[in-house]
Amino acid sequence: MSSMTAHNTETVTQSSEDHTLSLPIRAQDLADLLEAQLIGNPDLPLSNIGSIEDGCPETLTFIRSQNFATHWPDSKCRVALVSQGIDVPGHDPDTRALIIVKDADEALVMILNAVNPKRKRPPAGIHPSAVIDPTATIDPTAAIGPGCSIGARASIGARAVLMPNVTIGANASIGQQTILEPGVVIEDRCSVGDRCHFGANCVVGTDGFGFLPPTDDRPAIKVPQIGIVEIGNDVEMGACVTVDRAKLGATTIGDRTKIDNQVHVAHNCVIGTDTLICGRTTLGGSVTIGDFAMIGGAVVLNDQSSVGKHARVAGGAVILDSVPDGETYAGIPGMPARQALLNYASFRELSTFSRQVEKRLKKLEAAQQHNNQHDA
């Protein structure tokens, strides 16, 4: 879900108040900051962060696996974070440095957080151009940006941030420290937990797509969607995600679940805690997803289908019924990943295979024919 390409270095040129650690930094100083052991030259300067293939001499890189270690001798980088226990052959301590940490990925995240130029957020308080219903409850430490609208009896928690042009419906509630990017819409009666982050133009609480289909006698009849959406704490959603309210009860998204851009969550879905759902995935009506599930991009989960706890679904799969707990599914229609791999390998050859089988059968049948006559 996260990866590296060419041009993958970052010279951080923000003014110091933008972050808590500023580059360039001396290798030993970084090691001290991480309370980590440094093997090699302590004085090497680091001005950016990047991958072992693409870095330059002042790039801090990372060795998260034995495989990364094999690239070290040829890397232009001179300083690397190394997960302890990984053996790094061909290291020259005079000209280069290894910083040994418990987990290179987590150490890198710590550093990225430190150098991360924080997004600019509006200050606490309500921008004069925002339109707030007198019955709404806004914590004084919340920041309500320009052009926001907040409906009757809605509540906004402490240190929550609404970027410009966010709309909050009547009786909706937004938890503490939750950040809603520009253009987000949270519709009436929906609730969002604490420390959530929703990308720009997300829409939460649209009516579910429920109709009695049209007949010859009457047009389609809308089934009122009187339910809500309930979103837990620490949930992250990308841009243009849509989450429908339930027909009855609630469409629910569990704590710590992360949802990528343009995912569609239909009415009455029940998504567990700690799940990861990649970009463009479609959840039909009443889909259930278990805790700790991981779902790839552009997946289609059919109405009423389910994905079990700790289950995984490969990108592009179409799940018609259910993925058992802990299983990995792939393919169209979804099936156990190993089976899908074999079937798709056969599919790549299907036309050739069919032609050859036909040929060989004909030949055998002709010979058979000949035998019969010969026997007669």
Place this chain on the structure above:
Amino acid sequence: MSSMTAHNTETVTQSSEDHTLSLPIRAQDLADLLEAQLIGNPDLPLSNIGSIEDGCPETLTFIRSQNFATHWPDSKCRVALVSQGIDVPGHDPDTRALIIVKDADEALVMILNAVNPKRKRPPAGIHPSAVIDPTATIDPTAAIGPGCSIGARASIGARAVLMPNVTIGANASIGQQTILEPGVVIEDRCSVGDRCHFGANCVVGTDGFGFLPPTDDRPAIKVPQIGIVEIGNDVEMGACVTVDRAKLGATTIGDRTKIDNQVHVAHNCVIGTDTLICGRTTLGGSVTIGDFAMIGGAVVLNDQSSVGKHARVAGGAVILDSVPDGETYAGIPGMPARQALLNYASFRELSTFSRQVEKRLKKLEAAQQHNNQHDA
């Protein structure tokens, strides 16, 4: 398209002015309201609505088919709407009640409408923060929310509602009682009929994706998209739906058609009346869809493809050419559903099948070989 899950009950706790019927209600009173016959205990209280599996004693449930009826003896619910003609075995009229209606689904819709807490809408009139071109025509009964922009010569019909931050382009027209949720954009010269409802952040009237592809001699050339979008009456669209204007003429969506979230309608599509299009479906350029068609979710309709009247397309299908009137298609590429079902069943076994066929052919060929020598 509409369905039930666990947690599927709704205790309606709105203040009475939010709706026209408030729960709890006595079973007989509800029957009287529906002018329906009650068989059983008239005094049972109903405080919510839910499914026959998940309800509690105060849940009103529904029996829409004989299959639902089989769950009645084991259901915790004590009161059910029953479509007339359905036989409900094991009913105890002393402790429970059946309310016999012509159609349980339609009766439920009537009740849901009655208990539905209406969305809060801005009052009639133009919010001071809205920006209206002096040449625009706004019916005095229309409600124009904060942050809306309405262009030159645009017209907004009676009792239409524009929620916050809606943008209406020049020469665009919005019909009577049409509701546009926050962030909707209707671009220049496009027209929307009466009683439509568009979800938040929908965009109608983007340029179609028309370019003369780049050559070695020159870059891509944009083909001006000078057409419009014409949307009929009673059309519903979900959130983040995009509808492109035509290159020439109009992209059209017929009366009473319902379109779910994140559907993409490319330029020059012609969608009939009374069609249902589920979430995430993609219509390429110049696709035509006949009246009363039903299209599942995440379907791809190729450029110039067509779906006939009363035809159906299963979710996830990719239609390359055309689906005849009244037919049901499924699969990739789209084919008659029955054929698709059989082919996908075979596909699930393709690798095993290929291996075994190879083995059996080899064996037959070896034996054949042996026979030939033996004959010689």
Place this chain on the structure above:
Amino acid sequence: MSSMTAHNTETVTQSSEDHTLSLPIRAQDLADLLEAQLIGNPDLPLSNIGSIEDGCPETLTFIRSQNFATHWPDSKCRVALVSQGIDVPGHDPDTRALIIVKDADEALVMILNAVNPKRKRPPAGIHPSAVIDPTATIDPTAAIGPGCSIGARASIGARAVLMPNVTIGANASIGQQTILEPGVVIEDRCSVGDRCHFGANCVVGTDGFGFLPPTDDRPAIKVPQIGIVEIGNDVEMGACVTVDRAKLGATTIGDRTKIDNQVHVAHNCVIGTDTLICGRTTLGGSVTIGDFAMIGGAVVLNDQSSVGKHARVAGGAVILDSVPDGETYAGIPGMPARQALLNYASFRELSTFSRQVEKRLKKLEAAQQHNNQHDA
């Protein structure tokens, strides 16, 4: 990518100031305007533009290939643009007219541009309701619409147009003559080149979807996405397109690339120049696309996959690894188009094929069995 359907004619009824050429126009006058030769009746009036099948007597149509020419005798149209070198049989110069041009498509584009009713744009200057950070730099010739927010140290180039409710983040830059439709969001530190056009509700600069997956010991850890998005000149994007910022470095989109509605571009993608990407296509993380590539609609490009220069990908394909330069791929999984075509043709018959093969094998095996006994 651009096409024709029924109703495909446009009577241009704009007031003259909307465009530079107004219809009706006399055939010879149009030919003169194009500096082209007219063969036939110079006095025929043209009031609209349309296809050779659907036009009426006053429709200007076009003959871009020999195949179009075969429709000329039966067409209701009386005047056609013809690419030079195309032979048009059955032309009656007394009642009809052919206007011979170098390239009918390019001539049509020239005419469409001339008759195109220009979109209404806000005037140069900053609307009073826009909220501009004092440290932002706005060119005096730029037009900043109502409800726009522009962040600290952001810059907006000459004659750029921000339609209503656009949000520009801190340190972001927008080039000259770039047009951002309503609701577009460009997040902090992202840069957009000159003469770009982004559709309504596009979002550029969302965080990439990067997390260290949750373990039994700890929840998912967000990997800070400290990179940016860099978009070149003359780039066009449709509505509701999302482009994620890079984890490190930049997600880049090259000059003159055109991207259709609802495309999702994940973090660290590197898209070349002059590419065309159709609606609903999904780019996973770190996807690379070469110059002049053409990608169909609803395509899925897997994380780290690549599409070569001048390569093509058919609509609906799922690319797992790479498409070589100049190749055309199709299918799921993506493979050379010709191979995909053959395999899908076989797939349509797979169930029947499997059944028949089974039957023929059984018969051969039975006969074989019999032979063996007979030999014994």
